[in-house]
Amino acid sequence: MPELPEVQAHAERLTESFAGDALKRFVPITFTALKTAVPAPDAAYGTPLDDVGRRGKYLLLEFGPTTFVVHLMQGGRLLVDEKQSAKPRGGQARFLFADGRALLLTEAGTERRAGVWCVQTEGRLDAPPLDHLGPEADTIDAATLTVRFAEFPMRLHGFLRDQRAIAGIGRRLANEICHRARLSPFANTGKLGAEGAEAVLAAMRDAIAEGLAYERTRPDMSSSADRPGSVHKRTGEPCPVCGDAIREVAYSSYTVSYCPTCQTGGKVLADNTTSKFLK
Numbered sequence: 301m302p303e304l305p306e307v308q309a310h311a312e313r314l315t316e317s318f319a320g321d322a323l324k325r326f327v328p329i330t331f332t333a334l335k336t337a338v339p340a341p342d343a344a345y346g347t348p349l350d351d352v353g354r355r356g357k358y359l360l361l362e363f364g365p366t367t368f369v370v371h372l373m374q375g376g377r378l379l380v381d382e383k384q385s386a387k388p389r390g391g392q393a394r395f396l397f398a399d400g401r402a403l404l405l406t407e408a409g410t411e412r413r414a415g416v417w418c419v420q421t422e423g424r425l426d427a428p429p430l431d432h433l434g435p436e437a438d439t440i441d442a443a444t445l446t447v448r449f450a451e452f453p454m455r456l457h458g459f460l461r462d463q464r465a466i467a468g469i470g471r472r473l474a475n476e477i478c479h480r481a482r483l484s485p486f487a488n489t490g491k492l493g494a495e496g497a498e499a500v501l502a503a504m505r506d507a508i509a510e511g512l513a514y515e516r517t518r519p520d521m522s523s524s525a526d527r528p529g530s531v532h533k534r535t536g537e538p539c540p541v542c543g544d545a546i547r548e549v550a551y552s553s554y555t556v557s558y559c560p561t562c563q564t565g566g567k568v569l570a571d572n573t574t575s576k577f578l579k
């Protein structure tokens with residue numbers, strides 16, 4: 301799944317190539333692509349694109365008073381549509397521009413969870429689907445993170461992935477941030493306090509900056525295997541910091557990857573709370 305660095309760099313690329321171009325038409329290709337009824341997309345027709353912004357893992361295509369909020373979910377992409385074919389593979393929706401170009405939202409697989417919300421630009425952060433999001437992971441400060449930890453007492457890995465607690469981080473960065481912070485992914489955020497928040501904040505900023513720097517060198521969004529990192533999907537490989545073998549705890553929809561020496565005092569993690577029910 302694209303996370304904050306991938307979505308941010310993509311927003312910058314889209315702004316660079318499409319800002320100033322007016323929207324001609326928005327065409328949903330599947331029934332589920334457009335998640336809203338009011339305002340209608342035609343409110344934005346004829347209006348130039350101001351820019352493409354980002355909130356959490358959402359792209360915000362701003363056409364004056366109207367914003368299209370796009371969530372790529374797991375396998376979604378919003379790409380320049382060279383062919384503009386009638387039935388594009390995985391096609392969800394299309395933005396047609398006045399100069400003849402188009403952007404196509406596609407989603408790989410059959411989940412059909414990617415989507416577009418058409419909302420009023422004014423107050424857009426306080427309306428669905430953005431209203432539930434926590435502070436941005438790249439700009440939150442230590443004091444706010446300390447408060448969020450107390451408000452959302454849970455495992456650190458789960459906290460980082462929970463968009464209500466903090467926005468923009470996913471499965472991959474959660475692993476990398478815990479490793480950089482030298483904290484167990486199972487550490488309880490309710491007990492981390494201000495010192496823990498400082499460590500997580502520094503790790504988060506570094507991991508995001510590294511991802512963003514890499515992503516900005518690319519012509520398009522990377523696939524997850526290409527992204528820089530030390531532990532995610534590297535089970536059995538040596539930790540680049542200490543040489544210990546990277547270990548994992550696998551769940552049905554994600555994998556916790558960590559280095560025992562760097563993060564758990566050598567302890568091997570087993571999930572006593574859920575693993576026996578999932579198997």
Ligand SMILES: [Zn+2]
Nearest residue numbers: 539542559562
């Ligand atoms: Zn290590």
